[in-house]
Amino acid sequence: MYKVQEVARIAGVSVRTLHHYDSIDLMKPSNKGSNRYRYYSDEDLKLLQQILFLKELGFSLKKIQEIIKNGYEAEYAMARHIELLEQKKFRIEQLIDNARMTQNEFSSGEPLSNEQRFAAFSIRHTPDRIDLYQKPEIEVSVKGDLENIKDETSMLEASSPQAAKPEKEAEDLEEIDREANRIYSAVAGLMNLPADAPEVQEEMAAYYHLLDRFYECTPNMFRNLANLYANDSRFSRTIDQHGDGLSNYLKDAMHVHANALQHA
Incomplete structure (x- = not known):
């Protein structure tokens, strides 16, 4: 058990x-003495860590x-913490790049276009939606994964939202499901290669x-889906049935492709 002063020191928060x-x-606290x-307890400290993650992501105490x-x-x-922190990291990296380009404009005299000047600011913060932390009650299969892409990506999209395409017929979904399984199996057979190998990127x-x-x-949506597949056990369990560790390898390969698209 830890006294309040010890917890404050360990966690870097104030006693107040x-x-x-x-x-x-x-x-x-788990216990209060007669004094x-x-x-x-250690379990209390685990909860405190979760609270601090949520605070870092901009949630109010009421929403926490x-x-x-x-x-x-x-x-x-x-x-969820990992996904949202990666989005935050991406936005900050884009803002830093934007600041450096602007600094270079001052020193070199080469003007930026207005699109360049404001591109980083168009990347939205993920809203502090508590529903992101509500775990679905059902497991997601590969087909269910594809059927729920619209819902998942609308939560994760860090740039402007995209319009959904028309509803797919059942036969079309079956075809998409078969092709997804083919790709998973093909990539599982290429895991001895680096993620940026031409065969993998194909x-x-x-x-x-x-x-x-x-x-x-969008490239950013593709990147965020990669994070979801690797970090969310609902998805990684399904994907890893095609090859041990495939979800993490797929994440790396999808990131490579998303970066290539974004810089094309």
Whole structure:
């Protein structure tokens, strides 16, 4: 058990913050001594880590309370943290690049176009939606994965939203499902190669066009789907049936293809 001062030191927060979390029932200590001292367990510290992740992502304390009280599952939430932090990282990297281009404009006198000047600012923050942390009750198969791409990507898209394509007929979905399985199996057989190998990227091009048939795909959407496949066990379990570690390898290969498209 840890005293409040120890928890504050370990986590880098103030004692006042911990007292406040206790007072609003966000994170209460496991025990309070007869001397009214607060004592925290390792499980309490695990919860505190989750709270700090959510704060870092811009959630208010009120929304954090709602998330934690509404069927919160730490393993599922961690995958969401990673996805949203990667989006935040991407936006910050684009803003840094934009600042450097502007700095170069001052020093070189070479003007930027207005499109270049504001491109990084058009990348939206992911809204602090608590529903992102509500774990679906059903498992997702490869076909279910494809059928739910529209919902998942609309959450993850970091640039302007795209219009959904018309609903697909059942036969079309079956064809997409078969092609997805073919690509997964083909890529599983190429995992001895680097992710940027031409043979692998040929399959990534096929996969990109496959997804684009169902939903208007963008390079950033493709990248975020790659993160989802690797970090969310609903998807990785299905994909890894084609080859151990395929979901992580697929993520790397999809990132390579998305970067190539973005810089084409």
